[in-house]
Amino acid sequence: MTAPAVSDPTVGEPAGDAAAEEPRVPVTRAYRFELVKLVSQWRIRLLMLVCWTAPGLFVAAVNQQATLPSDTLFGRWMHATGWAGPLVVLGFAGSWALPLLVSVVAGDVFAAEDRLGTWRHLLVAVRSPRRIFWAKALAGLTVIVAMVAGLAAAAVVGGLATAGNRPLVGLDGHLLTPSDAAGSVLLAWLCALAPTLALAAIGLLGSVILGRSPMGLLLPALAAVAMQLAQMLPLPVALRLALPGYAFISWNGLFTGPAQLDELLIGVAVSLAWVLAATALAYRLFARRDFTNATDDGPGRRAATGAVLPLAALLALTFGAVALATPSTGSGITQAKVQQSVATAFAHLYRMQTDQLNRPAVTEAQLRTSAACDRGDGQVDPVGPGNDWRCVVTWHLPGTSATGNAVYQLNVASNGRIEADGDGPKEVNGYFLVHTPAGDAPNPLWQFDGSVELLPTSPKG
Structure with a gap:
């Protein structure tokens, strides 16, 4: 007599006619x-x-304080508009919150089954390792997207409820209308989703490779910290752009006029390439895993050839592609770019201060603003990042022959962010308040942020 066909629980595939x-x-x-x-x-x-x-609670609480996080990008404008708060939260989330959230979700999605020893039960129920992989990957993706959406929505609600729907000062000093600010803020959060998914894909890969080891859970966070440290080093621009976390920084270009989109688009494209590569590697290794061996805890040492080398090759490929497409093997920070950025931001903010003081309106063309910048009192070559930059800004008022001068001490970060601190004269930028007809108000020229476009796109840079 022929025995009836049964399912083989060790493999997860049906035997005989049971399929x-x-x-x-x-x-x-x-x-x-x-x-x-x-x-x-x-x-x-x-x-x-x-x-x-x-x-939302954080943004609301900060808006009730007299002291603002002025050292944080857009932090000094949190009292002025509700659209600054979500950008402050985005800066913090890209550095710390999102990598930790991704680690908890994606870094544990496969390792949990190893710790609990439930792979055989799951294979009997689903009957396909490939379907299990995509089900787990899509579930993790859903949770991560919901968390990112929650961070953005809560920050926007908290900012608008406490500071109002008002114009936002961009990184070059120009004003964004509330509708433009809303679109740019939402687009910045959407672009930050790309590097978040890249870290999630790395987390999936680590969870598949390392099994029940806690290192799989920590891998996305460690990768994010490594990329942050790399961005602090004097690396070539092309190598910065080849790292999947650069889109956590390049969204800043959305808040300049015109928008600096080249770095942002490259950063998003690189992040998506890492999503595809890391997910494909995780799928390949998971599909080849031997589930019949109860002691098999993932590929283990084979990860060096099965995962690390392909990702290293992807990094080298993207670095070479960016380096060939643009002459970006240096820091991307030059004297001409710093001078242009400072002069542009000062001209926009001078008009804002003029409006505060009820002075006759002027245009940027009438001001003819220029800046002369050097490093280390002229003893250092004026290129690259550093906190020893110094600029003298000069402008002209219509109907007068005299010129105005203002001094700024600059800290130029390796990612192109400029922090300008006013150093006199007092009536222009030497004090953080200005006396207006309606009372004291924050002086927009006291401290301001700027942005240097690292990629060479125009002769003026």
Whole structure:
């Protein structure tokens, strides 16, 4: 007598005629199961609650304080408009919050099954390792997108509720209308989703390779810290752009006029390339895993050839592509670019101060603003990042022959951000308040931010 066909639980594939009688579970059904399983975890629920509430409370609390985080990008404008708060939160999230959130979700999505020893049960239920992979990857993606959306929504609500829907001062001093500011803020958060997904893909890969090891959980956070440290070093621009986390920085270009989109588009494209590469590697290694061996905890040492080398090759390829496409092997920070950025921002902000003091309106063309900048009192070559930059800004008022002069001490970061600190005269930029007919108001010329476009795109740079 012939024995009836049965399923082989060690492999997860049906034997004999059972394949026709017991079809594999669709990916959509497995996805819903994995999503419910993820959301049912208390730490995921707690993180989701924090993402949807903490940014709004933080922005609201800061807006009630007399002292603002002026050393943070857009921090000094949090009292002036509700659109500054979401950008402050985005800067913090890109550095710390998002890598940690990704580590908790993506870094543990496969390792949890290794710790609990539930792979065989899951394979019997779903009957396909490939469907399991995509179900888990899509469930993790859904949770991560929901967390990012919560961070953005909470920060926007908190900012608008406490500071109002008002114009935002851009990185070159020009005013963005509330509608333009809203579009740029939402687009900045959307662009930051690309490097977040790149870290998530790295987390999936680490979870597949390292199994129950805690290093898989920490891999996205460690990768983010390594990329942050790399951005602080005097690396060539092409290598900066080849790192998948650069889009956490390059969204700044959305707030200049005209927008500096080249770096942003390259950063997003590189991040998406890492998403595809790391996910494909994770899928390949997971599909080849031997689930019949109860002691098999992932590829282990084979990761050096199965994952690390392809990602290193991707980094080298993107670095070479950017270096060939643009002459960007240096720091990208030159004397001419710094002078142009400072002069442009000063001209825009001078008009704002003129409006505060009810003086006759002027235009940038009438002011004819220029800046002369050097480093180390002329003892250092005026290129590259540093906190020893010094600029003398000169402008002309219509109807007068005299020229105005203002001194600024600059800190130019390696990512092109300029922090200008006024050093006199007092009536222009030497004090953080100006006396207006309506009372004291923050002086826009006391301290301001600027941005140097690292890629050479125009003769003026």
